[in-house]
Amino acid sequence: MTDAALEAWAQETREDVKKLLRELCVIPAPSHFEEKRAEHVLEWMRRNGGERAFIDGKKNVIWPVDDDGRKPLAVFMAHTDVVFPDTGPLPLHIEGTEYHCPGAGDDTANLSVLLYAAKYFAGTCRAGRELGLLVVANSCEEGLGNLDGCREIVDAYRDRIRFLVTVDGNTGSMVTRAVGSHRYRVTLRTEGGHSYGAFGNRNAIAYLSSMISSLYDVRVPQKPGTRTTYNVGLIEGGTSVNTIAQEASMLYEYRSDDRECLEQMKRIFLGIAGAYRAMCQSLDVELLGERPCNGPVDEEAFERLKAGVRAASEEITGKAPSERSGSTDANYPLSLGIPAVCTGACIMHGCHTREEYVDTETLYTGMRYLLALMSRLLG
Ligand SMILES: [Zn+2]
Incomplete structure (x- = not known):
């Protein structure tokens, strides 16, 4: 890193970042229930120069590091929620430099690095800088959190966001293409009855099984350069061995990194659901989650953002980042045409x-990388 001040900051905060990670990673934070972690982050921000930090209605902790309410904004965020449903403290085991804890890496380590990087820029904010800075510890990135935290931020600041960086995943990776998905619960009902006495009545399990077979006969769109997938992830149903099942349900999703392919999958799925609805007593389709694909992003602005990530990565790790598609908080801004990437620290x-574990030795490189990236992008 060329800037000695940034280098010194990364060195100076090495132990602080680890300490913050130890504090945060044990606080339970299932998606939609991030309040305890959010409170801890808010207190940390207030003690570290973020007197104006606050928590919004979606449990996002927002730190307007440099925001006069008018100028364009760079948004840097890392999520507070974890995939684990625990409501009590998460178990942390330290083995040498490794911190073992569910959610230690995804995304608690990245959040800890981001907060200390933000503190640096809060302390060095030059008045009159053209681009402002908003740092967010956001909620609801995982699973059925459905990107609710990021959606709230982007909707609230939409007109002013120049670009968004979500700090998530590993150093050396960059997600630039949003994998969109639709997730459903399908519940199918038939008359059912006694397995012997009412034999011949329709069986919900048999119809659901047949529907699943039909879904698995689907050939995914073959558009070059795109990838489309589907999955039935859970099935439930029936009453007992001697009962013709009256109800059966499943969780189903499809994904694609291409908008058109995603829409094509939707039409196919709804067509199959419609056919089975006609055969049963009832069939309900409940949309559980919807993550969008890239929309019309301004290529020039997007390229500048990606070039910043490549340059910072090459400077600190000596390697260009791997570029891929993924399902991250960047999906939502990308779907609206706002340049956004996901990269890790x-x-x-x-x-x-x-x-899950994170080797805390990697946080130092992560900090140097994030500082280099932020100083490049903030100008
Ligand atoms: Zn994550």
């Missing part, structure tokens, strides 16, 4: 498992 292992 740590290296994590076992993400989304209870064995």
